[in-house]
Amino acid sequence: MLGYRRGRHWPSSLLVEGKALNPRSTLVLRLGPNAYGEHLQPGRVSDCYLGILLDQPLAEIAPEPGRVLVVAPAALLHEEIPQPHGQVLYDLVTGHPDRTTRDLVFLADLTVELRSWPQQTWTAVGVSPEAALFAVVDCWRAGHVKGLELGGVSVEEARALGRPPMGYLREQLRQRLAREISRQYLRWLHPTNRRRADETFL
Numbered sequence: 001m002l003g004y005r006r007g008r009h010w011p012s013s014l015l016v017e018g019k020a021l022n023p024r025s026t027l028v029l030r031l032g033p034n035a036y037g038e039h040l041q042p043g044r045v046s047d048c049y050l051g052i053l054l055d056q057p058l059a060e061i062a063p064e065p066g067r068v069l070v071v072a073p074a075a076l077l078h079e080e081i082p083q084p085h086g087q088v089l090y091d092l093v094t095g096h097p098d099r100t101t102r103d104l105v106f107l108a109d110l111t112v113e114l115r116s117w118p119q120q121t122w123t124a125v126g127v128s129p130e131a132a133l134f135a136v137v138d139c140w141r142a143g144h145v146k147g148l149e150l151g152g153v154s155v156e157e158a159r160a161l162g163r164p165p166m167g168y169l170r171e172q173l174r175q176r177l178a179r180e181i182s183r184q185y186l187r188w189l190h191p192t193n194r195r196r197a198d199e200t201f202l
Contacts, residue, residue: 029084029127031091034116040095046073048103049181049202050093051174052133053161054149066153068161070104070181072202075136075145085132088125104178107133108164146202148184150177 033039054067073093076086092110093099107129111122119125140147153161157173160166187193188201 029088029125031088031117031119031125035118036116038097038116040091041097042091042095045094045099045101045103047101048073048093048099048105050075050089050136051104051106051161051177052137053106053153053158054137056158056162065151066155066158067149067151068153068177069137069140070148070150070177070202071136071140071145072200075139075147076132078136078139078145080139080144081135082128082131085127085129086135088127089129089132102178102181104174104181106161106170106174108161108166108170111164112167146200148181148202150180 031040049070050073052069052071054069056066073090075081076090076093078086089110092113093105096113098113099105110129114120114122114125117125122129136145139145153173156169160169160173185201188195
């Protein structure tokens with residue numbers, strides 16, 4: 001798993017702040033304005049969802065459906081997530097100008113959105129989104145963050161989650177998973193569900 005390299009020289013179009021998001025981070029990396037002059041507003045839409053592909057179906061060998069883990073964006077700021085990798089993802093997920101409540105966002109979506117910024121690629125920004133997502137999955141498996149596991153992802157749908165140009169198929173998957181998330185959310189809200197007053201859905 002990749003980590004944050006302290007000696008890195010960040011591009012001049014990035015804003016680096018000397019405050020920590022958690023005990024393991026030393027710097028906060030902020031994207032500047034995009035090509036349209038728009039700024040991210042981190043945390044503006046905190047009640048959206050991040051979808052992470054858990055496994056890749058193997059069509060030729062064993063066409064078993066894949067699974068997607070759905071978490072709240074706040075999982076990216078957990079103390080076990082390498083920074084600023086998780087923080088930059090969090091900023092995009094929750095602060096993009098087009099983001100709305102209950103949106104389900106995948107890494108491929110963020111990759112497409114990043115192209116509106118001068119850096120355009122994760123490598124140019126200087127972060128590894130995979131490092132952050134792998135750590136989120138590890139935290140979920142260890143019971144440190146809440147998540148919703150959804151199955152039935154086909155080979156082509158899984159491929160769309162890793163290939164930004166496959167937007168149409170990814171949108172179909174998004175709509176189907178969003179319906180399942182809504183059903184799970186209504187079930188969580190039901191009076192028979194004995195949840196704590198301060199408990200969150202994800």
